[in-house]
Amino acid sequence: MQRFEDRVVLVTGAASGIGRATAERLAAEGASLSLSDVAAEGLEETAATCRDLGAEVLAQVGDVSSESSVADVVSSTVERFGRLDVLVNVAGILQFEDFRRTTLDDWNRIISVNLTGTFLMCREALPHLLESGGNVVNTASTAALAGHPWTVSYSASKGGVFALTQTLAVEFGKQGVRCNSVAPGSVLTPIQQAFDLPEGADPKLVYRIMALDRQRGPETVASTIAFLASDDAAHVNGTCVKVDGGTLA
Numbered sequence: 001m002q003r004f005e006d007r008v009v010l011v012t013g014a015a016s017g018i019g020r021a022t023a024e025r026l027a028a029e030g031a032s033l034s035l036s037d038v039a040a041e042g043l044e045e046t047a048a049t050c051r052d053l054g055a056e057v058l059a060q061v062g063d064v065s066s067e068s069s070v071a072d073v074v075s076s077t078v079e080r081f082g083r084l085d086v087l088v089n090v091a092g093i094l095q096f097e098d099f100r101r102t103t104l105d106d107w108n109r110i111i112s113v114n115l116t117g118t119f120l121m122c123r124e125a126l127p128h129l130l131e132s133g134g135n136v137v138n139t140a141s142t143a144a145l146a147g148h149p150w151t152v153s154y155s156a157s158k159g160g161v162f163a164l165t166q167t168l169a170v171e172f173g174k175q176g177v178r179c180n181s182v183a184p185g186s187v188l189t190p191i192q193q194a195f196d197l198p199e200g201a202d203p204k205l206v207y208r209i210m211a212l213d214r215q216r217g218p219e220t221v222a223s224t225i226a227f228l229a230s231d232d233a234a235h236v237n238g239t240c241v242k243v244d245g246g247t248l249a
């Protein structure tokens, strides 16, 4: 399948996990890629793999929570490729903490990357997506859809991503820009190193966030993102697709 031939796709969080798997999937399907992440080394590794898969790649170190960095990443993308067809927001951070011990700094740090970062990227990319008739895929989480213990900042940030996605879908759908999200459940990536339960946490609550069948890797989310970003999903707008092995079914 070459669903992304002649398409330019910008992926944040591309140095690792779901962002890396998405970049590789899109490269294999013919996309030209603009990849960004705060982690330079991982980003270069992803870029090298995607080039080996035949993709033209621009790799930029960038922080989605910084307005000026986001502006640079998007403008360099359009300078290099002349257009932007798809924005995939994957960059994110997670922290497990008892609600009572969550500090304002914890809250602000997580909201600024997961929610403000998604807002900034969408706002910067939209004029270009309106030109190309493109689309956005954001990364929410099952934490946005049901109670997810010990992650109040994270869950709130992902609930915001869910709502932001629906808002853009309605605001820009008639102008030809779709906006959808994925809600991964528990997927095997480095972010799971943050699955460090707070002291005194009731382990029975862990079942709410574990996969129903078995844990799987980030390629399961990448294939869903690729579908939503492709013309196969031309009539899909404002949807959040759970990729959780049935945990929330």
Ligand SMILES: NC(=O)c1ccc[n+]([C@@H]2O[C@H](COP(=O)([O-])OP(=O)(O)OC[C@H]3O[C@@H](n4cnc5c(N)ncnc54)[C@H](O)[C@@H]3O)[C@@H](O)[C@H]2O)c1
Pocket: 012, 013, 014, 015, 016, 017, 018, 019, 036, 037, 038, 039, 042, 062, 063, 064, 065, 090, 091, 092, 093, 094, 113, 117, 139, 140, 141, 142, 183, 184, 185, 186, 187, 188, 189, 190, 191, 192, 218
């Ligand atoms: N793995 C899971 O179980 C799971 C479940 C639900 C949602 N998610 C979401 O999927 C997304 C990807 O997570 P992952 O599992 O691949 O984790 P990951 O840690 O492997 O990847 C996250 C990437 O985001 C990058 N990043 C962090 N802060 C950034 C910033 N300020 N600017 C740019 N890049 C930044 C990191 O460097 C890293 O490469 C996240 O939004 C996460 O919340 C993951």
